[in-house]
Amino acid sequence: MLDKKKEQPKEKPRLHPRNKNRERYDFKLLVEICQELEQFVKLNKYNEESIDFADPESVKMLNKALLKYHYGLNYWDIPPNYLTPPIPGRSDYIHHIADLLRNSNYGKIPLGEKIICLDIGVGANCIYPIIGNKEYGWSFIGSDTDSVAIESANKIIELNSSLQGKVKCILQTNPKDFFYGIIKKDEIVDLSICNPPFHASAKDAHLATMRKLKNLSDKKNPEPILNFGGQNNELWYDGGEDRFVRNMINQSKKFSTSCFWFSSLISKQSSLKNVYTILQQAEAIDVITIPMGQGNKTSRIVAWTFLAKEEQKNWKSNRWKNAL
Numbered sequence: 001m002l003d004k005k006k007e008q009p010k011e012k013p014r015l016h017p018r019n020k021n022r023e024r025y026d027f028k029l030l031v032e033i034c035q036e037l038e039q040f041v042k043l044n045k046y047n048e049e050s051i052d053f054a055d056p057e058s059v060k061m062l063n064k065a066l067l068k069y070h071y072g073l074n075y076w077d078i079p080p081n082y083l084t085p086p087i088p089g090r091s092d093y094i095h096h097i098a099d100l101l102r103n104s105n106y107g108k109i110p111l112g113e114k115i116i117c118l119d120i121g122v123g124a125n126c127i128y129p130i131i132g133n134k135e136y137g138w139s140f141i142g143s144d145t146d147s148v149a150i151e152s153a154n155k156i157i158e159l160n161s162s163l164q165g166k167v168k169c170i171l172q173t174n175p176k177d178f179f180y181g182i183i184k185k186d187e188i189v190d191l192s193i194c195n196p197p198f199h200a201s202a203k204d205a206h207l208a209t210m211r212k213l214k215n216l217s218d219k220k221n222p223e224p225i226l227n228f229g230g231q232n233n234e235l236w237y238d239g240g241e242d243r244f245v246r247n248m249i250n251q252s253k254k255f256s257t258s259c260f261w262f263s264s265l266i267s268k269q270s271s272l273k274n275v276y277t278i279l280q281q282a283e284a285i286d287v288i289t290i291p292m293g294q295g296n297k298t299s300r301i302v303a304w305t306f307l308a309k310e311e312q313k314n315w316k317s318n319r320w321k322n323a324l
Helices: 029-032 035-038 055-073 087-103 127-136 147-158 202-215 240-255 271-280 309-319
Strands: 116-120 141-144 167-171 189-194 259-266 286-294 299-304
Touching: 029 055, 035 055, 035 116, 035 271, 055 087, 055 127, 087 127, 087 189, 087 259, 087 286, 087 299, 127 141, 127 147, 141 147, 147 167, 147 309, 240 259, 240 271, 240 299, 259 271, 271 299, 271 309
Parallel strands: 116 141, 116 189, 141 167, 189 259
Antiparallel strands: 259 299, 286 299
């Protein structure tokens, strides 16, 4: 006997209006686009086509199909044991940050490859540059402390002509640095984005993965799936999200004239107080908090700039005037 299910909306209402992933997944269409997905599509307990979202291979193949369908990617893959990112949430960050640029630029989003975004912790999946380049034509610099992740991201760039010359990924050789070693002297970027590791230890990350698996699985005691949660540097940082963002803010001040908007995803509401305190101590000129939501999950982006009003005006005139 099939379980009864409350009728689902055709669109996911909490996602950004420009998010291509707002509609419920059309698995028939996605299988046509990516035949490899077919073996993972099954009828769920409501007699609807779906995948097992607790299975990393299924989610990876869904991502592959979505990236091919919405963003025109010919090749996308990640090595075993690396994080499989949720495309809708990643897309939302890009759209919200584009709105931030629009609000800073007389109501017009700066477009094209002259707009440069730094993705701190680009990961093996290279998701943010893929989406940002396709949606707005921006160029990207991706950094990561993991050489395997950088190799994977650069392979994605190499095998997709649309990304060549517009995205470059660089190994950060000092794990304590966020901007040093990546942004060259006198180099300018228009914004930086970051999805920081928010667990404080490997143990915390493991427990969170187990809770997530339990929520996604019908089994009471799901077996751990090694490549569901990602690599250590993707999941945890000594001191957690609070310390990671604090260190990034403190370093960002030293690059105050190299970037218009710095930003970071903040997953925990409890982290905000500390983030605001550090930004005040760092003497940020403007601080913006942008709420985000997907399903039952709520998060937010915190963005900051050290540019005074006249410096902001000059930036718009010199860099964004013709990027429309």
